[in-house]
Amino acid sequence: MNMDDVTARGLVLLGCGKMGSAMLAGWLKGGLPPGSVHVADPNPSDWLQAQGVHINEPLPADPAILLVAVKPQIMDEALAGRETFGSGKTLILSVAAGTPLSRYEAAFGDSAPIIRAMPNTPAAIGRGITAIAGNANVGEDHLSLAEALLTSVGQVVRLEGEHQMDAVTAVSGSGPAYVFHLVETLAAAGEAEGLPPDLAMALAKATVGGAGQLAEDADEAPDQLRRNVTSPNGTTQAALEVLMDETNGFPALLRRAVKAAAERSKELSRG
Template structure:
């Protein structure tokens, strides 16, 4: 099963909000014909209506793949309408948070190949990272197809199994919010030191974005990059003495935050 199969048999996208739209835009840019795409969405955007895809139309009988991108709270109403496609011929790929593979198998049948994925919001600008894992019926070809589709919005990694998904969610799924909060608080701290708020925000955004890009591009690991910018007894060292404090700094704070997110994910998945 490959992208040629998708072109021939079709792709069904259930839900076309921000994540669904980002993926669809990436596929269309990559050459997937709009005529090969069926979208089911109760409130289609103006952009979606202009893309030439089959919108809320009768589905193909044997699509290559169904991609589920609805919000978890809409899953109960949305999934049963696809139950007829379960059973083995169609790959189901889900990017919905919190819904377990077992839940899909209960509706679609245990013989259905299912790949569960956790993307994150930088997918909107093709800078996302998505972790994937499959059930027992997801073959290497299914996993490769899932990777090919999800790579339209960024990097894709495979995890050992679904037991790691809550940790992934806590690091990369929820992680952009932690970084946005860092930008907020860094800008506020700059304003508290006398900078105009707009200038402090510009500095904070560019600094976090630039440091992230450097961390990805550099051969050195982030610890070495930190050391490189820290002169002994200098300004950065004074700040890091606070931030790296084991009791009240980033090490303890982020461990606690990521653990809280992972625990909440486990609760939601029960």
């Protein structure tokens, strides 16, 4: 199974919100013919309707890919009557949050190859990172195809198994919100030191964005990058002595935050 197979047999997209649209834009830009894409979405956006794909038309019997990109709250409705895609010929790929492989196995049967993926919101600008894990029916060709599709919105990593998905959700799935809050609080701290709000926010956004890009691009590890900008007894060291405090600083705070997110992910997966 490869991208030529997807072109020939088609790709079915259940749901086309922000994440589905981001991925579809990447596939179309990469050369996937619009005529090979079939979308089932009760409220198609104006953007989607302008792409030349099939929208809410009869679906192909055995597409190469069935991508599930609906919200968990409407999962039952979206999967109703889709059991025909469980013949084993179609790869089921889900980017829906909090929905375990077992839920899809119950819907599609024992023969279906199913991959669960956890992307994050920077996928909307092609800068996401997605973790994938498959069920027992998934082979290397399925994983490679999933990677080819998901790299349209950023990096892809393979997990040892679905048991790691809750931790991934807590780190990269929910992680962008932690960074957005860092921007908020850094700007607020700048205001508290006398900066105008607009200037404080501009400084905070550019600093977090630039540092993140540097951390991703540099050959050096983040701890070395931190040392590189920390002069002995300087201003950065004074701040880091507060932030790196093992009791009240980032280490303990982020451990608690990530653990809380992971535990909530486990609760949601259990329904």
